[in-house]
Amino acid sequence: RKEVEQDPGPFNVPEGATVAFNCTYSNSASQSFFWYRQDCRKEPKLLMSVYSSGNEDGRFTAQLNRASQYISLLIRDSKLSDSATYLCVVNSPGTYKYIFGTGTRLKVLA
Amino acid sequence: DAGVIQSPRHEVTEMGQEVTLRCKPISGHNSLFWYRQTMMRGLELLIYFNNNVPIDDSGMPEDRFSAKMPNASFSTLKIQPSEPRDSAVYFCASSPTTGLEAFFGQGTRLTVV
Numbered sequence: 427r428k429e430v431e432q433d434p435g436p437f438n439v440p441e442g443a444t445v446a447f448n449c450t451y452s453n454s455a456s457q458s459f460f461w462y463r464q465d466c467r468k469e470p471k472l473l474m475s476v477y478s479s480g481n482e483d484g485r486f487t488a489q490l491n492r493a494s495q496y497i498s499l500l501i502r503d504s505k506l507s508d509s510a511t512y513l514c515v516v517n518s519p520g521t522y523k524y525i526f527g528t529g530t531r532l533k534v535l536a
Numbered sequence: 537d538a539g540v541i542q543s544p545r546h547e548v549t550e551m552g553q554e555v556t557l558r559c560k561p562i563s564g565h566n567s568l569f570w571y572r573q574t575m576m577r578g579l580e581l582l583i584y585f586n587n588n589v590p591i592d593d594s595g596m597p598e599d600r601f602s603a604k605m606p607n608a609s610f611s612t613l614k615i616q617p618s619e620p621r622d623s624a625v626y627f628c629a630s631s632p633t634t635g636l637e638a639f640f641g642q643g644t645r646l647t648v649v
Contacts, residue, residue, distance in 0.1 A: 460637055469627060469640040513579070522567045522586050524638050528578035
């Protein structure tokens, strides 16, 4: 089993739609979780950290489910500019390593 | 701060040549990571340093790859000899401390022909 797994997509959604991605992780001792966004031919950039209690930043909501070992990202009222690849990142416990999922591609259509 | 700075941005080289990629982390960050990204395998962690010391190089594909961090503000990733299958985007990232988010440089797009 991969350490971090994501559905590669693509998810094609119309503008204004709500879309959600999940990401599963294998190590139950993992403590830090993040969502990164990567635009085509650019570097990954932090979108948001994922806290145990869940957190929201504008149209974006991240949640953590420790029992089932997954994190989720919800995007409401999708914009064309949200089109990108969304990378799930999990810190490997006891190390300084960040393990990246292969990413989920989102295309928001006009 | 200028962020993580990588050079060169693009490199095209012939098979068998030595390639050196450079990275300047964000000042004050004590963790540095080298990643390789391809379409097939996504982002792979090659090696990471903490306080200039290599902690885990288990992701380095083979002996042709080596990385150094002689001081807190500079790191290199060297491939010698290079092969076409090394073609990828190589990212350097730094983090202020364990468990916090990593900040990426713009990457070096390497093509080995």
